[in-house]
Amino acid sequence: MTDMALGADTLRPTAHYTAEKTWLNDPNGLLHYRGVYHLFFQNNPNGRTWGDMSWGHATSTDLVTWEHQPTAISYTDDEFVFSGSAVVDVRNTAGFAQPGETALVAIYTSAATPDSGAQTQSQALAYSVDEGNTWVRYEGNPVLDIGSTEFRDPKVFWYGGEDDGHWVMVIVEATNHRVIVYTSNDLRAWTRASHFGPAHAVGGVWECPDLFPLRVEGTDETKWVLIVSLNPGGIAGGSGTQFFIGDFDGETFTAENLTDSAELEDYDWLDYGHDYYAAVSFNNAPDGRRLMIGWASNWLYARDTPVYPWRSAMSLVREVTLERRPDGAYAIAQRPILPESGIEVHRFTAPKGERAVATVSNSDGERVTITAGDGALVVDRSQAGENDFHPDYRPAAAAPLPEGDVDVTIVVDGPIIEVFADGGRVVMTEQVFPARALDRFEVS
Structure with a gap:
């Protein structure tokens, strides 16, 4: 079979987002703002394999029909734009918005390119004051640099009330198998608060963390869910996405579902298949819904899949809920957002x-x-x-x-x-x- 056998007019998926003619992987910066869902993603705008990593961009009003947008944050000679997140800075804590404006702020991993002469991964900001159409890098980048080559994938959200809250960042020290929690009042200055891990599956690097609350169905109880992707060492081999359930006080996450078992089968996985990785949730989803999307591929063979002219796709968007089983343990349930036709x-x-x-x-x-x-x-x-x-x-x-x-x-x-x-x-x-x-x- 040649690449053309799975071309754009044959088996390109309908509801699973693909870039038009290029490579994509991890979803980034998932955000809902003024009726529009923004899907940013790792994208090589110049080819069908991993390369000049930038933030691609697509938008949707229904989570199943996606419209391609221009590249949001492009690579430079010195910087690849790795995974991260985006927030609506309604309080203008970072000061990027002028009167009458609201800034969307992207927090991403700035990865030094081989041509830069460096190897570090640090955290940087970009902002948009036109509803995500154009983005400007912050002149004070990086905003968080610990001198590491394995420090990436910040997920940022607001914790607490209007007047007494703060920003929280969860980010990984990838090879140390640790999720680090940082806090900030302005998205620019960050203070390390705590860490979680190593725990459960550690057969590969930890990546793409996410942390969010979920109400236990049928109760007034709320628990916090920590998502951690792993590559390799997943339950089906290669890439995988595990989760932990516990409590979070604004600075420290404490897991309740830990086990001393060394068996992968005894851990909690968002997906047991080969092709679900780097799943993260949308910030600001309406009605308090927790909506997630992942990369529908596996690093073991993602660069070689026989499709053309696109390569790799996102999963369907899934609504995530939390239940308590009869044995007292918690269980995550996922419901796909389906189109009315086409699949x-x-x-x-x-x-x-x-x-x-x-x-x-x-x-x-x-x-x-x-x-x-x-x-x-x-x-x-x-x-x-x-x-x-x-x-x-x-x-x-x-x-x-x-x-x-x-x-x-x-x-x-x-x-x-x-x-x-x-x-x-x-x-x-x-x-x-x-x-x-x-x-x-x-x-x-």
Whole structure:
């Protein structure tokens, strides 16, 4: 199969965002402002592999139809623009807005390019006073520099009330497997407050942290969720995204779901598939909703996937909620935001004590099988088309399922399959590369 076999007019996904003709990876700067969702992302504007990293930009009003925008923050000869976040500075704490203006402020990792003669990763600001259309780098950059080569991916949010709150940044010391908490009153001067980790999966570097509160469904209780991506060392091999649940007092996160086990299966994962990484949530989402999106790929083989002219896609946006299980433990549930048409959505139920096998296929016999039952959900992509483009493209992934009847929803959008089981408490995302659309469905 050649690159052209999965070109823009065949299997480019509809609801999973892709850059027009270039490479993308981690979502950045997710933000809702004045009715518009802003998706920034790691992008090489000059090619289809990782390279001149900049912040690409897309916008949406419904989270499923995305409009390409010009590059937001471009690389320079001395600086790659790595992952980060964006906030609405309604209080003008940073002083970037003039009277009558509101500044959107991006906090990103400034990574020294090879041509710069340096190797450091520091934190920098850029701001926009025209609703995210154009961005200006802060002249006082960097605003946080500890002299490290592995210090990146700041997620910033406001904590507390209007008059007594402060900015919080969670950021990783990647090779130390630590999430560091910093605080600030103005987004410019930052004070280290605490750290979390190492904990649970540490088989690769920690990246792309996120920290946010969730109300426990059906109660008045609120817990805090810390997201940490890991590469490699994920549950399915290669990239993965784990989470911790606990409490946060504005300076220190304390996890409640820690275990001494050394088994990956005993940790909490946002997604058990091969292709879900760097998931972060939108700041300022309306109605208090917690909306997340991840990169639907895996660093093991992302640079080699046989698609053209784009390479890599985002996951669907997922609404995240928190529940308390009968055993007292907390569980995250994820519900995909689906378009009204344009993709395939299938549902089936695996009755208690039985195994159900669903197949999505095409007229060429290419297929993916989804098996639910016997305490496990298995997605097998070994016969779904091209699978020899990289030796680390693995054929199957598995996730634990509870006893009892289990509902399963399968979303098929071009080369991306997302599977949501047990009310979205178990999720798997997989890339597949068939010659044509998987438009058939059956259950046995």
